Amino acid sequence: MQKPFDLYSPEIDANPFPMYEWLRETAPAYWNERDQYWVLSRYEDVSRAAQDWETFSSTSGNLIDEIPGRTGATLGTTDPPRHDRLRALANSAFMKKNLDHVIEPVHAIANEAIDAILKKKQFDFIGDFSSTITVKVLMRMLGLPEMEPAEIRNKVVLAISTDRVTRGRNPELDAAFKWIADFIQAEVEKRRKEPQDDLVTRLAEAEIDGDRLSDREVMLTTATFVMAGIESLSSFMTTFALNMHDYPQARARIISDPKLTPWAIEESLRFNTSAQRFKRTTAKECELHGQALKPGQRVILAYGSANRDYRKFEEPDTYNIDRKPLGHLGFGSGKHYCLGAPLAKIVVEEAMNIFLRRIPQFKRTTPQLDWVSSSNFRSPVKLPFEVQ
16 A cells, blocks of 8 residues: 655655656545645646646745745746736846856856865765855846855755644744845845846836835845755756766766757756645636546645656656657746746756866765755755765
8 A cells, every 4th residue: 555645754855756656647636635735746737737827826825835925926926917027027137148147157166166176075066066056156146245155055945945743834944034035135125225237126126017016025036036046956956966976878978978968957857856846726626537626725736746757758767868858847837937947057057067077987975865855845965975
């Protein structure tokens, strides 16, 4: 008898894929009675629900254990028409054509980080490489002051985590988010007084329906960019590095031909995306697989499961850099497709090509990894490597 799907299980954090397979084949519309939520696990269902915002709404939040006070003021917690207008304000900053200026800083930061790594041989890929790059690049893009990468990443990880004991949030996690919010709020207030040429200023000065965004809306939207940029981008790069470690033949081919990197990145997003699950709330009744989903119920869209559905991807449990996994849900789908996807792909491609060229051989120093406790995301707490 298969154990019930539990968002707060350490086993799910470590390896959700066997459970996903059971859900897809046995209970594609799965109801968790204890915590009162549905889970959609097949590609067609998840993809369709992600695009049908009129039935599967984000206005009650997109995090399974939502951060208090965030709903209705961010891209991920609004639906059209307000979502579209809010997205348009930030979209220009994240368009690929506007991202060329990040390549040089990524090269400089990556090479500096690798210089330090080569001196000590043993290193934590996250602390010594991925989060260092993502924090510095993102802060520069948003126009925020530089901070110690380890400090702000620690706060971000806590803010997006969940407590397995309380099966939700706790005061420590909320305090971490408040720390981030207070830091950004102070920057918003500075922009109101002294505008600058940055995204925070553009949000602070923008209008929707004739009204300027409130300080709270500017702060929460910026905070979402910070948390998604720091944790999701760092985790994206980290899982790609983990795939490069686990599949040495793929790594060798990419080192020989870096033009393979973009498709290897897409395959990594399909194979084990860090954004495993997001929440929607039913706005009206619908039926799936003989089950009646009633208005106001939580629905978990299991992107990580959909990406392993054989109905969409042949041999889905194989990491294959020759695959062109068009339509994968590693960055979501529909109106809430990740705004930062172009930035993420550029940063990971540029940083990892340098990393693999300078450190072509590396080995994990621990057999087991500890995973961040999160009902939404999947990423290791640390990824210890040794230069070979």
